[in-house]
Amino acid sequence: MSKHTLQVAPRGEREVVMSRRFDAPRPLVFDAHTKPELLKRWFHGPDGWRLEVCEVDLRVGGKVRFVWAGPDGPAMGLSGVHKEIEIPSRIVRTEKFDQDWTGGETLGTTVFDERDGGTEVTVTVEYASKEGRDGALASNMAEGVSAAFDRLERQIAAGEIA
Numbered sequence: 001m002s003k004h005t006l007q008v009a010p011r012g013e014r015e016v017v018m019s020r021r022f023d024a025p026r027p028l029v030f031d032a033h034t035k036p037e038l039l040k041r042w043f044h045g046p047d048g049w050r051l052e053v054c055e056v057d058l059r060v061g062g063k064v065r066f067v068w069a070g071p072d073g074p075a076m077g078l079s080g081v082h083k084e085i086e087i088p089s090r091i092v093r094t095e096k097f098d099q100d101w102t103g104g105e106t107l108g109t110t111v112f113d114e115r116d117g118g119t120e121v122t123v124t125v126e127y128a129s130k131e132g133r134d135g136a137l138a139s140n141m142a143e144g145v146s147a148a149f150d151r152l153e154r155q156i157a158a159g160e161i162a
Contacts, residue, residue, distance in 0.1 A: 030088035045144035104128030
């Protein structure tokens with residue numbers, strides 16, 4: 001059982017806000033979100049999924065590419081471009097799934113706030129439309145993000161990500 005849980009809520013017409021606390025310093029949590037060798041350890045959603053492609057060019061204008069594979073289904077790919085980077089506190093990037101199930105490009109903002117000896121991670125995703133946002137909320141997105149963050153928490157606690 002995880003010590004902390006993912007909070008997910010809609011905001012406005014087109015946004016989803018997800019937040020989660022980690023008992024770890026901000027630079028470590030930031031690195032876990034931006035270094036491919038660390039992302040490959042935890043950023044793959046529910047058990048049975050794996051992150052097959054993980055490319056992160058951590059600079060403004062730099063591209064990201066993720067491809068996940070599930071136990072029984074086809075691969076799911078996502079590409080994006082970094083718009084803002086403030087190490088170790090903030091990342092803003094565009095994202096678009098290959099299958100475009102969200103109805104267009106999204107804008108994701110991840111903020112890493114240092115609080116009480118830990119780090120609060122807040123991810124805000126702005127969708128191209130209300131329908132895209134509502135579709136994401138109706139999907140298993142929250143379960144996948146929660147499973148990945150639980151895995152990251154366990155790996156940090158075990159010293160596997162340091």
